[in-house]
Amino acid sequence: MKLIAALSTAVLASTFSSIVEAHTYVTNFYVNGVDQGNDVCIRPYFVGQDHWKNFPIKDVRSDDIRCGKNNANTAAAKSCSVPAGGSLTIEWHAGSRANATDEIIHESHHGPCMVYLSPAGKNSWVKIWEDAANTGGVWCTDRLKKKRGKMDGVVVPRGLANGKYDVRAEIIAHHESDANYLENSARGAQFYIACLSITVTNGGSTSLPAGVAFPGAYKATDKGIHYNLYSNWPTFDAPYTAPGPKVWKPSAVAATTAKPAATTTKKAVTTTRKAATTRKPAATKKPTTTRKPTATTTRKPATTPAKKVIVVKKIIKVVVVKKAA
Ligand SMILES: [Cu+2]
Incomplete structure:
Protein backbone atom coordinates (compact mmCIF):
# COMPACT_ATOMS: atom_id res chain seq x y z
CA MET A 1 0.00 0.00 0.00
CA LYS A 2 2.72 2.40 1.05
CA LEU A 3 4.69 1.58 -2.07
CA ILE A 4 1.66 2.15 -4.29
CA ALA A 5 1.00 5.47 -2.60
CA ALA A 6 4.64 6.49 -3.01
CA LEU A 7 4.58 5.41 -6.65
CA SER A 8 1.38 7.25 -7.42
CA THR A 9 2.68 10.49 -5.87
CA ALA A 10 5.92 10.05 -7.82
CA VAL A 11 3.95 9.59 -11.05
CA LEU A 12 1.74 12.55 -10.18
CA ALA A 13 4.78 14.68 -9.39
CA SER A 14 6.48 13.80 -12.66
CA THR A 15 3.41 14.34 -14.80
CA PHE A 16 2.65 17.58 -13.02
CA SER A 17 6.18 18.96 -12.87
CA SER A 18 6.20 20.25 -16.45
CA ILE A 19 2.88 22.05 -15.97
CA VAL A 20 3.62 23.01 -12.37
CA GLU A 21 6.89 24.72 -13.21
CA ALA A 22 5.23 26.92 -15.78
CA HIS A 23 3.51 28.93 -13.06
CA THR A 24 4.86 31.08 -10.24
CA TYR A 25 4.56 31.74 -6.49
CA VAL A 26 6.32 33.75 -3.79
CA THR A 27 8.97 31.97 -1.72
CA ASN A 28 10.74 34.83 0.07
CA PHE A 29 10.28 38.36 1.25
CA TYR A 30 12.99 40.94 1.94
CA VAL A 31 12.85 44.08 4.09
CA ASN A 32 15.45 46.70 3.11
CA GLY A 33 17.30 43.95 1.26
CA VAL A 34 17.29 41.51 4.19
CA ASP A 35 15.76 38.10 3.45
CA GLN A 36 13.21 37.31 6.17
CA GLY A 37 13.51 33.55 5.57
CA ASN A 38 11.75 30.90 3.48
CA ASP A 39 7.94 31.40 3.57
CA VAL A 40 8.28 33.90 6.45
CA CYS A 41 5.50 36.55 6.70
CA ILE A 42 3.81 35.02 3.64
CA ARG A 43 0.31 33.49 3.90
CA PRO A 44 0.81 29.76 3.38
CA TYR A 45 -0.19 28.70 -0.11
CA PHE A 46 -2.98 26.15 -0.39
CA VAL A 47 -1.92 22.84 -1.89
CA GLY A 48 -4.52 20.25 -2.88
CA GLN A 49 -4.84 17.29 -5.18
CA ASP A 50 -5.98 19.52 -8.01
CA HIS A 51 -4.17 22.68 -6.99
CA TRP A 52 -0.47 23.36 -6.53
CA LYS A 53 0.84 26.46 -4.78
CA ASN A 54 2.06 28.06 -7.99
CA PHE A 55 -1.32 27.70 -9.72
CA PRO A 56 -3.08 30.82 -10.97
CA ILE A 57 -6.44 32.22 -9.90
CA LYS A 58 -8.64 33.01 -12.88
CA ASP A 59 -12.09 34.00 -11.60
CA VAL A 60 -11.96 37.65 -10.49
CA ARG A 61 -15.38 37.20 -8.79
CA SER A 62 -13.94 34.59 -6.44
CA ASP A 63 -12.70 35.27 -2.88
CA ASP A 64 -9.50 33.61 -4.07
CA ILE A 65 -8.65 36.75 -6.07
CA ARG A 66 -7.86 38.46 -2.74
CA CYS A 67 -4.91 36.42 -1.52
CA GLY A 68 -4.86 33.19 -3.54
CA LYS A 69 -6.66 29.86 -3.25
CA ASN A 70 -8.57 29.51 0.06
CA ASN A 71 -6.52 32.40 1.51
CA ALA A 72 -8.99 35.30 1.60
CA ASN A 73 -9.25 35.32 5.39
CA THR A 74 -6.17 33.47 6.57
CA ALA A 75 -3.07 35.10 8.07
CA ALA A 76 0.67 34.60 7.92
CA ALA A 77 2.19 33.07 11.05
CA LYS A 78 4.42 36.11 11.49
CA SER A 79 4.28 39.81 10.64
CA CYS A 80 7.61 41.32 9.52
CA SER A 81 8.65 44.75 10.83
CA VAL A 82 9.24 47.38 8.15
CA PRO A 83 10.18 50.98 8.91
CA ALA A 84 8.02 53.48 6.98
CA GLY A 85 9.96 54.41 3.85
CA GLY A 86 11.59 50.98 3.83
CA SER A 87 11.80 48.75 0.77
CA LEU A 88 10.04 45.46 0.12
CA THR A 89 11.39 42.83 -2.26
CA ILE A 90 9.15 39.92 -3.17
CA GLU A 91 10.84 36.85 -4.67
CA TRP A 92 8.95 34.61 -7.11
CA HIS A 93 9.77 31.14 -8.35
CA ALA A 94 8.18 28.61 -10.64
CA GLY A 95 9.59 25.58 -8.84
CA SER A 96 12.29 25.23 -6.23
CA ARG A 97 14.18 28.31 -5.06
CA ALA A 98 17.22 26.07 -4.54
CA ASN A 99 17.31 25.38 -8.28
CA ALA A 100 19.74 27.92 -9.75
CA THR A 101 18.13 27.55 -13.17
CA ASP A 102 14.54 27.81 -11.95
CA GLU A 103 12.67 29.56 -14.74
CA ILE A 104 10.84 31.93 -12.29
CA ILE A 105 7.80 31.99 -14.60
CA HIS A 106 7.30 30.35 -17.99
CA GLU A 107 8.55 32.38 -20.95
CA SER A 108 5.05 32.41 -22.45
CA HIS A 109 3.75 34.27 -19.38
CA HIS A 110 3.92 37.99 -20.14
CA GLY A 111 2.25 40.65 -18.05
CA PRO A 112 2.32 43.35 -15.40
CA CYS A 113 3.16 43.25 -11.69
CA MET A 114 1.33 45.14 -8.96
CA VAL A 115 1.55 45.59 -5.21
CA TYR A 116 -1.33 46.66 -2.97
CA LEU A 117 -1.44 47.60 0.70
CA SER A 118 -4.38 47.30 3.13
CA PRO A 119 -4.77 47.76 6.87
CA ALA A 120 -4.50 44.19 8.22
CA GLY A 121 -7.67 42.17 7.67
CA LYS A 122 -9.61 45.12 6.24
CA ASN A 123 -9.83 44.11 2.53
CA SER A 124 -9.30 47.78 1.56
CA TRP A 125 -6.47 47.71 -0.93
CA VAL A 126 -4.48 50.69 -2.13
CA LYS A 127 -2.15 50.16 -5.07
CA ILE A 128 1.30 51.34 -4.01
CA TRP A 129 3.37 50.08 -6.94
CA GLU A 130 3.01 48.69 -10.42
CA ASP A 131 5.18 47.78 -13.37
CA ALA A 132 2.87 47.65 -16.36
CA ALA A 133 5.35 48.80 -19.01
CA ASN A 134 5.54 46.61 -22.11
CA THR A 135 8.18 48.43 -24.12
CA GLY A 136 9.18 46.39 -27.15
CA GLY A 137 7.16 43.49 -25.84
CA VAL A 138 9.23 43.26 -22.65
CA TRP A 139 7.04 43.04 -19.57
CA CYS A 140 7.50 42.95 -15.81
CA THR A 141 7.50 39.14 -15.99
CA ASP A 142 10.49 39.25 -18.37
CA ARG A 143 12.36 41.69 -16.13
CA LEU A 144 11.55 39.47 -13.16
CA LYS A 145 13.21 36.49 -14.84
CA LYS A 146 16.39 38.53 -15.31
CA LYS A 147 16.34 39.56 -11.65
CA ARG A 148 16.01 35.92 -10.53
CA GLY A 149 12.41 36.49 -9.50
CA LYS A 150 13.02 39.53 -7.31
CA MET A 151 10.19 42.04 -7.56
CA ASP A 152 11.92 45.15 -6.21
CA GLY A 153 11.39 48.91 -6.15
CA VAL A 154 8.41 48.62 -3.80
CA VAL A 155 8.54 51.16 -0.97
CA VAL A 156 6.31 51.51 2.10
CA PRO A 157 5.20 55.17 1.96
CA ARG A 158 7.18 57.45 4.23
CA GLY A 159 4.97 58.91 6.94
CA LEU A 160 2.53 55.98 6.88
CA ALA A 161 0.95 55.38 10.29
CA ASN A 162 2.41 52.56 12.39
CA GLY A 163 0.45 49.32 12.56
CA LYS A 164 -0.22 46.00 10.88
CA TYR A 165 -0.82 45.89 7.15
CA ASP A 166 -1.44 43.25 4.49
CA VAL A 167 0.62 43.40 1.31
CA ARG A 168 -0.94 41.89 -1.83
CA ALA A 169 1.59 41.14 -4.58
CA GLU A 170 0.25 40.18 -7.98
CA ILE A 171 1.38 39.14 -11.43
CA ILE A 172 -1.05 38.88 -14.35
CA ALA A 173 -0.08 36.52 -17.18
CA HIS A 174 -1.74 37.43 -20.46
CA HIS A 175 -0.84 34.48 -22.71
CA GLU A 176 -4.45 33.21 -22.70
CA SER A 177 -6.32 36.41 -21.95
CA ASP A 178 -7.37 37.06 -25.54
CA ALA A 179 -10.24 34.89 -24.26
CA ASN A 180 -12.60 36.19 -21.61
CA TYR A 181 -12.67 33.72 -18.70
CA LEU A 182 -16.44 34.14 -18.35
CA GLU A 183 -16.89 32.88 -21.91
CA ASN A 184 -14.14 30.28 -21.86
CA SER A 185 -13.10 29.13 -18.39
CA ALA A 186 -10.36 26.93 -19.86
CA ARG A 187 -8.54 30.11 -20.84
CA GLY A 188 -8.49 33.74 -19.69
CA ALA A 189 -6.03 35.90 -17.73
CA GLN A 190 -4.01 34.19 -14.99
CA PHE A 191 -3.54 35.89 -11.63
CA TYR A 192 -0.60 34.94 -9.41
CA ILE A 193 -1.07 36.36 -5.94
CA ALA A 194 0.71 36.36 -2.59
CA CYS A 195 -0.29 38.13 0.60
CA LEU A 196 2.33 39.16 3.13
CA SER A 197 2.01 40.55 6.65
CA ILE A 198 3.99 43.59 7.70
CA THR A 199 4.13 45.78 10.80
CA VAL A 200 5.05 49.35 9.97
CA THR A 201 7.29 51.10 12.49
CA ASN A 202 8.82 54.62 12.67
CA GLY A 203 5.79 55.89 10.77
CA GLY A 204 3.97 59.20 10.72
CA SER A 205 0.38 60.38 10.80
CA THR A 206 -0.69 59.39 7.27
CA SER A 207 -3.29 56.66 7.02
CA LEU A 208 -4.07 54.86 3.79
CA PRO A 209 -6.88 56.35 1.69
CA ALA A 210 -9.98 54.19 1.13
CA GLY A 211 -9.01 51.21 -0.97
CA VAL A 212 -10.70 48.71 -3.28
CA ALA A 213 -12.04 45.28 -2.28
CA PHE A 214 -11.07 41.89 -3.72
CA PRO A 215 -13.30 40.53 -5.16
CA GLY A 216 -14.84 43.69 -6.58
CA ALA A 217 -11.87 45.65 -7.89
CA TYR A 218 -11.56 43.72 -11.14
CA LYS A 219 -14.01 42.72 -13.85
CA ALA A 220 -13.32 39.91 -16.34
CA THR A 221 -14.01 42.43 -19.10
CA ASP A 222 -11.52 45.07 -17.87
CA LYS A 223 -9.22 46.23 -20.65
CA GLY A 224 -6.16 45.22 -18.66
CA ILE A 225 -7.58 41.72 -18.04
CA HIS A 226 -9.37 40.66 -21.23
CA TYR A 227 -6.30 41.59 -23.24
CA ASN A 228 -4.91 40.21 -26.49
CA LEU A 229 -1.18 39.79 -26.07
CA TYR A 230 -0.69 38.71 -29.66
CA SER A 231 -2.70 41.26 -31.65
CA ASN A 232 0.28 43.50 -32.44
CA TRP A 233 3.20 41.21 -31.66
CA PRO A 234 5.78 42.20 -30.61
CA THR A 235 4.62 45.72 -29.83
CA PHE A 236 1.38 44.53 -28.21
CA ASP A 237 -1.45 46.94 -27.50
CA ALA A 238 0.82 49.62 -26.11
CA PRO A 239 0.31 51.52 -23.95
CA TYR A 240 -1.17 48.90 -21.69
CA THR A 241 -3.33 49.95 -18.74
CA ALA A 242 -3.19 47.64 -15.76
CA PRO A 243 -6.50 46.84 -14.03
CA GLY A 244 -7.45 48.28 -10.66
CA PRO A 245 -6.94 51.79 -9.29
CA LYS A 246 -4.06 54.08 -10.13
CA VAL A 247 -0.96 53.91 -7.98
CA TRP A 248 -1.45 56.00 -4.86
CA LYS A 249 1.03 58.86 -5.02
CA PRO A 250 2.25 59.59 -1.52
CA SER A 251 1.95 63.34 -2.25
CA ALA A 252 -0.56 63.17 0.59
CA VAL A 253 2.35 62.07 2.75
CA ALA A 254 4.43 64.98 1.49
CA ALA A 255 1.59 67.34 2.40
CA THR A 256 1.53 66.16 6.00
CA THR A 257 5.28 66.33 6.35
CU1 LIG B 1 1.06 29.34 -15.95
Whole structure:
Protein backbone atom coordinates (compact mmCIF):
# COMPACT_ATOMS: atom_id res chain seq x y z
CA MET A 1 0.00 0.00 0.00
CA LYS A 2 2.72 2.40 1.05
CA LEU A 3 4.69 1.58 -2.07
CA ILE A 4 1.66 2.15 -4.29
CA ALA A 5 1.00 5.47 -2.60
CA ALA A 6 4.64 6.49 -3.01
CA LEU A 7 4.58 5.41 -6.65
CA SER A 8 1.38 7.25 -7.42
CA THR A 9 2.68 10.49 -5.87
CA ALA A 10 5.92 10.05 -7.82
CA VAL A 11 3.95 9.59 -11.05
CA LEU A 12 1.74 12.55 -10.18
CA ALA A 13 4.78 14.68 -9.39
CA SER A 14 6.48 13.80 -12.66
CA THR A 15 3.41 14.34 -14.80
CA PHE A 16 2.65 17.58 -13.02
CA SER A 17 6.18 18.96 -12.87
CA SER A 18 6.20 20.25 -16.45
CA ILE A 19 2.88 22.05 -15.97
CA VAL A 20 3.62 23.01 -12.37
CA GLU A 21 6.89 24.72 -13.21
CA ALA A 22 5.23 26.92 -15.78
CA HIS A 23 3.51 28.93 -13.06
CA THR A 24 4.86 31.08 -10.24
CA TYR A 25 4.56 31.74 -6.49
CA VAL A 26 6.32 33.75 -3.79
CA THR A 27 8.97 31.97 -1.72
CA ASN A 28 10.74 34.83 0.07
CA PHE A 29 10.28 38.36 1.25
CA TYR A 30 12.99 40.94 1.94
CA VAL A 31 12.85 44.08 4.09
CA ASN A 32 15.45 46.70 3.11
CA GLY A 33 17.30 43.95 1.26
CA VAL A 34 17.29 41.51 4.19
CA ASP A 35 15.76 38.10 3.45
CA GLN A 36 13.21 37.31 6.17
CA GLY A 37 13.51 33.55 5.57
CA ASN A 38 11.75 30.90 3.48
CA ASP A 39 7.94 31.40 3.57
CA VAL A 40 8.28 33.90 6.45
CA CYS A 41 5.50 36.55 6.70
CA ILE A 42 3.81 35.02 3.64
CA ARG A 43 0.31 33.49 3.90
CA PRO A 44 0.81 29.76 3.38
CA TYR A 45 -0.19 28.70 -0.11
CA PHE A 46 -2.98 26.15 -0.39
CA VAL A 47 -1.92 22.84 -1.89
CA GLY A 48 -4.52 20.25 -2.88
CA GLN A 49 -4.84 17.29 -5.18
CA ASP A 50 -5.98 19.52 -8.01
CA HIS A 51 -4.17 22.68 -6.99
CA TRP A 52 -0.47 23.36 -6.53
CA LYS A 53 0.84 26.46 -4.78
CA ASN A 54 2.06 28.06 -7.99
CA PHE A 55 -1.32 27.70 -9.72
CA PRO A 56 -3.08 30.82 -10.97
CA ILE A 57 -6.44 32.22 -9.90
CA LYS A 58 -8.64 33.01 -12.88
CA ASP A 59 -12.09 34.00 -11.60
CA VAL A 60 -11.96 37.65 -10.49
CA ARG A 61 -15.38 37.20 -8.79
CA SER A 62 -13.94 34.59 -6.44
CA ASP A 63 -12.70 35.27 -2.88
CA ASP A 64 -9.50 33.61 -4.07
CA ILE A 65 -8.65 36.75 -6.07
CA ARG A 66 -7.86 38.46 -2.74
CA CYS A 67 -4.91 36.42 -1.52
CA GLY A 68 -4.86 33.19 -3.54
CA LYS A 69 -6.66 29.86 -3.25
CA ASN A 70 -8.57 29.51 0.06
CA ASN A 71 -6.52 32.40 1.51
CA ALA A 72 -8.99 35.30 1.60
CA ASN A 73 -9.25 35.32 5.39
CA THR A 74 -6.17 33.47 6.57
CA ALA A 75 -3.07 35.10 8.07
CA ALA A 76 0.67 34.60 7.92
CA ALA A 77 2.19 33.07 11.05
CA LYS A 78 4.42 36.11 11.49
CA SER A 79 4.28 39.81 10.64
CA CYS A 80 7.61 41.32 9.52
CA SER A 81 8.65 44.75 10.83
CA VAL A 82 9.24 47.38 8.15
CA PRO A 83 10.18 50.98 8.91
CA ALA A 84 8.02 53.48 6.98
CA GLY A 85 9.96 54.41 3.85
CA GLY A 86 11.59 50.98 3.83
CA SER A 87 11.80 48.75 0.77
CA LEU A 88 10.04 45.46 0.12
CA THR A 89 11.39 42.83 -2.26
CA ILE A 90 9.15 39.92 -3.17
CA GLU A 91 10.84 36.85 -4.67
CA TRP A 92 8.95 34.61 -7.11
CA HIS A 93 9.77 31.14 -8.35
CA ALA A 94 8.18 28.61 -10.64
CA GLY A 95 9.59 25.58 -8.84
CA SER A 96 12.29 25.23 -6.23
CA ARG A 97 14.18 28.31 -5.06
CA ALA A 98 17.22 26.07 -4.54
CA ASN A 99 17.31 25.38 -8.28
CA ALA A 100 19.74 27.92 -9.75
CA THR A 101 18.13 27.55 -13.17
CA ASP A 102 14.54 27.81 -11.95
CA GLU A 103 12.67 29.56 -14.74
CA ILE A 104 10.84 31.93 -12.29
CA ILE A 105 7.80 31.99 -14.60
CA HIS A 106 7.30 30.35 -17.99
CA GLU A 107 8.55 32.38 -20.95
CA SER A 108 5.05 32.41 -22.45
CA HIS A 109 3.75 34.27 -19.38
CA HIS A 110 3.92 37.99 -20.14
CA GLY A 111 2.25 40.65 -18.05
CA PRO A 112 2.32 43.35 -15.40
CA CYS A 113 3.16 43.25 -11.69
CA MET A 114 1.33 45.14 -8.96
CA VAL A 115 1.55 45.59 -5.21
CA TYR A 116 -1.33 46.66 -2.97
CA LEU A 117 -1.44 47.60 0.70
CA SER A 118 -4.38 47.30 3.13
CA PRO A 119 -4.77 47.76 6.87
CA ALA A 120 -4.50 44.19 8.22
CA GLY A 121 -7.67 42.17 7.67
CA LYS A 122 -9.61 45.12 6.24
CA ASN A 123 -9.83 44.11 2.53
CA SER A 124 -9.30 47.78 1.56
CA TRP A 125 -6.47 47.71 -0.93
CA VAL A 126 -4.48 50.69 -2.13
CA LYS A 127 -2.15 50.16 -5.07
CA ILE A 128 1.30 51.34 -4.01
CA TRP A 129 3.37 50.08 -6.94
CA GLU A 130 3.01 48.69 -10.42
CA ASP A 131 5.18 47.78 -13.37
CA ALA A 132 2.87 47.65 -16.36
CA ALA A 133 5.35 48.80 -19.01
CA ASN A 134 5.54 46.61 -22.11
CA THR A 135 8.18 48.43 -24.12
CA GLY A 136 9.18 46.39 -27.15
CA GLY A 137 7.16 43.49 -25.84
CA VAL A 138 9.23 43.26 -22.65
CA TRP A 139 7.04 43.04 -19.57
CA CYS A 140 7.50 42.95 -15.81
CA THR A 141 7.50 39.14 -15.99
CA ASP A 142 10.49 39.25 -18.37
CA ARG A 143 12.36 41.69 -16.13
CA LEU A 144 11.55 39.47 -13.16
CA LYS A 145 13.21 36.49 -14.84
CA LYS A 146 16.39 38.53 -15.31
CA LYS A 147 16.34 39.56 -11.65
CA ARG A 148 16.01 35.92 -10.53
CA GLY A 149 12.41 36.49 -9.50
CA LYS A 150 13.02 39.53 -7.31
CA MET A 151 10.19 42.04 -7.56
CA ASP A 152 11.92 45.15 -6.21
CA GLY A 153 11.39 48.91 -6.15
CA VAL A 154 8.41 48.62 -3.80
CA VAL A 155 8.54 51.16 -0.97
CA VAL A 156 6.31 51.51 2.10
CA PRO A 157 5.20 55.17 1.96
CA ARG A 158 7.18 57.45 4.23
CA GLY A 159 4.97 58.91 6.94
CA LEU A 160 2.53 55.98 6.88
CA ALA A 161 0.95 55.38 10.29
CA ASN A 162 2.41 52.56 12.39
CA GLY A 163 0.45 49.32 12.56
CA LYS A 164 -0.22 46.00 10.88
CA TYR A 165 -0.82 45.89 7.15
CA ASP A 166 -1.44 43.25 4.49
CA VAL A 167 0.62 43.40 1.31
CA ARG A 168 -0.94 41.89 -1.83
CA ALA A 169 1.59 41.14 -4.58
CA GLU A 170 0.25 40.18 -7.98
CA ILE A 171 1.38 39.14 -11.43
CA ILE A 172 -1.05 38.88 -14.35
CA ALA A 173 -0.08 36.52 -17.18
CA HIS A 174 -1.74 37.43 -20.46
CA HIS A 175 -0.84 34.48 -22.71
CA GLU A 176 -4.45 33.21 -22.70
CA SER A 177 -6.32 36.41 -21.95
CA ASP A 178 -7.37 37.06 -25.54
CA ALA A 179 -10.24 34.89 -24.26
CA ASN A 180 -12.60 36.19 -21.61
CA TYR A 181 -12.67 33.72 -18.70
CA LEU A 182 -16.44 34.14 -18.35
CA GLU A 183 -16.89 32.88 -21.91
CA ASN A 184 -14.14 30.28 -21.86
CA SER A 185 -13.10 29.13 -18.39
CA ALA A 186 -10.36 26.93 -19.86
CA ARG A 187 -8.54 30.11 -20.84
CA GLY A 188 -8.49 33.74 -19.69
CA ALA A 189 -6.03 35.90 -17.73
CA GLN A 190 -4.01 34.19 -14.99
CA PHE A 191 -3.54 35.89 -11.63
CA TYR A 192 -0.60 34.94 -9.41
CA ILE A 193 -1.07 36.36 -5.94
CA ALA A 194 0.71 36.36 -2.59
CA CYS A 195 -0.29 38.13 0.60
CA LEU A 196 2.33 39.16 3.13
CA SER A 197 2.01 40.55 6.65
CA ILE A 198 3.99 43.59 7.70
CA THR A 199 4.13 45.78 10.80
CA VAL A 200 5.05 49.35 9.97
CA THR A 201 7.29 51.10 12.49
CA ASN A 202 8.82 54.62 12.67
CA GLY A 203 5.79 55.89 10.77
CA GLY A 204 3.97 59.20 10.72
CA SER A 205 0.38 60.38 10.80
CA THR A 206 -0.69 59.39 7.27
CA SER A 207 -3.29 56.66 7.02
CA LEU A 208 -4.07 54.86 3.79
CA PRO A 209 -6.88 56.35 1.69
CA ALA A 210 -9.98 54.19 1.13
CA GLY A 211 -9.01 51.21 -0.97
CA VAL A 212 -10.70 48.71 -3.28
CA ALA A 213 -12.04 45.28 -2.28
CA PHE A 214 -11.07 41.89 -3.72
CA PRO A 215 -13.30 40.53 -5.16
CA GLY A 216 -14.84 43.69 -6.58
CA ALA A 217 -11.87 45.65 -7.89
CA TYR A 218 -11.56 43.72 -11.14
CA LYS A 219 -14.01 42.72 -13.85
CA ALA A 220 -13.32 39.91 -16.34
CA THR A 221 -14.01 42.43 -19.10
CA ASP A 222 -11.52 45.07 -17.87
CA LYS A 223 -9.22 46.23 -20.65
CA GLY A 224 -6.16 45.22 -18.66
CA ILE A 225 -7.58 41.72 -18.04
CA HIS A 226 -9.37 40.66 -21.23
CA TYR A 227 -6.30 41.59 -23.24
CA ASN A 228 -4.91 40.21 -26.49
CA LEU A 229 -1.18 39.79 -26.07
CA TYR A 230 -0.69 38.71 -29.66
CA SER A 231 -2.70 41.26 -31.65
CA ASN A 232 0.28 43.50 -32.44
CA TRP A 233 3.20 41.21 -31.66
CA PRO A 234 5.78 42.20 -30.61
CA THR A 235 4.62 45.72 -29.83
CA PHE A 236 1.38 44.53 -28.21
CA ASP A 237 -1.45 46.94 -27.50
CA ALA A 238 0.82 49.62 -26.11
CA PRO A 239 0.31 51.52 -23.95
CA TYR A 240 -1.17 48.90 -21.69
CA THR A 241 -3.33 49.95 -18.74
CA ALA A 242 -3.19 47.64 -15.76
CA PRO A 243 -6.50 46.84 -14.03
CA GLY A 244 -7.45 48.28 -10.66
CA PRO A 245 -6.94 51.79 -9.29
CA LYS A 246 -4.06 54.08 -10.13
CA VAL A 247 -0.96 53.91 -7.98
CA TRP A 248 -1.45 56.00 -4.86
CA LYS A 249 1.03 58.86 -5.02
CA PRO A 250 2.25 59.59 -1.52
CA SER A 251 1.95 63.34 -2.25
CA ALA A 252 -0.56 63.17 0.59
CA VAL A 253 2.35 62.07 2.75
CA ALA A 254 4.43 64.98 1.49
CA ALA A 255 1.59 67.34 2.40
CA THR A 256 1.53 66.16 6.00
CA THR A 257 5.28 66.33 6.35
CA ALA A 258 5.24 69.83 4.83
CA LYS A 259 3.33 71.13 7.88
CA PRO A 260 6.13 73.55 8.83
CA ALA A 261 5.40 75.42 5.57
CA ALA A 262 1.83 76.02 6.74
CA THR A 263 3.05 77.60 9.99
CA THR A 264 5.44 79.93 8.14
CA THR A 265 2.51 81.14 6.02
CA LYS A 266 0.79 82.20 9.23
CA LYS A 267 3.84 84.18 10.15
CA ALA A 268 3.87 85.64 6.66
CA VAL A 269 0.34 86.94 7.20
CA THR A 270 1.39 88.90 10.28
CA THR A 271 4.41 90.35 8.51
CA THR A 272 2.33 91.38 5.50
CA ARG A 273 0.24 93.51 7.84
CA LYS A 274 3.33 95.40 8.82
CA ALA A 275 4.35 95.75 5.21
CA ALA A 276 0.79 96.54 4.14
CA THR A 277 1.47 100.22 3.58
CA THR A 278 4.28 99.63 1.12
CA ARG A 279 2.91 96.63 -0.76
CA LYS A 280 -0.80 97.36 -1.02
CA PRO A 281 -0.82 98.38 -4.71
CA ALA A 282 0.70 95.06 -5.76
CA ALA A 283 -1.71 93.11 -3.56
CA THR A 284 -4.80 94.69 -5.10
CA LYS A 285 -3.66 93.91 -8.64
CA LYS A 286 -2.91 90.26 -7.93
CA PRO A 287 -6.35 88.88 -6.92
CA THR A 288 -7.63 89.35 -10.51
CA THR A 289 -5.63 86.33 -11.67
CA THR A 290 -6.46 83.00 -10.07
CA ARG A 291 -3.09 81.26 -10.11
CA LYS A 292 -0.92 83.97 -8.66
CA PRO A 293 -2.01 83.65 -5.01
CA THR A 294 -0.13 80.34 -4.66
CA ALA A 295 2.95 81.92 -6.17
CA THR A 296 2.77 84.87 -3.82
CA THR A 297 2.16 82.76 -0.72
CA THR A 298 5.11 80.54 -1.53
CA ARG A 299 7.37 83.49 -2.21
CA LYS A 300 6.43 85.44 0.89
CA PRO A 301 7.96 83.05 3.43
CA ALA A 302 11.28 83.43 1.61
CA THR A 303 11.29 87.21 1.98
CA THR A 304 9.91 87.41 5.50
CA PRO A 305 12.68 85.58 7.36
CA ALA A 306 15.21 87.97 5.77
CA LYS A 307 13.10 90.97 6.82
CA LYS A 308 12.74 89.55 10.31
CA VAL A 309 16.48 89.09 10.52
CA ILE A 310 16.93 92.73 9.57
CA VAL A 311 14.38 93.77 12.20
CA VAL A 312 16.01 91.52 14.80
CA LYS A 313 19.43 92.88 13.82
CA LYS A 314 18.15 96.39 14.22
CA ILE A 315 16.70 95.56 17.64
CA ILE A 316 19.97 93.94 18.65
CA LYS A 317 21.84 97.02 17.45
CA VAL A 318 19.54 99.24 19.49
CA VAL A 319 20.00 97.01 22.52
CA VAL A 320 23.75 96.91 21.99
CA VAL A 321 23.87 100.67 21.54
CA LYS A 322 21.74 101.16 24.65
CA LYS A 323 23.92 98.78 26.67
CA ALA A 324 27.04 100.46 25.40
CA ALA A 325 25.56 103.78 26.35
CU1 LIG B 1 1.06 29.34 -15.95
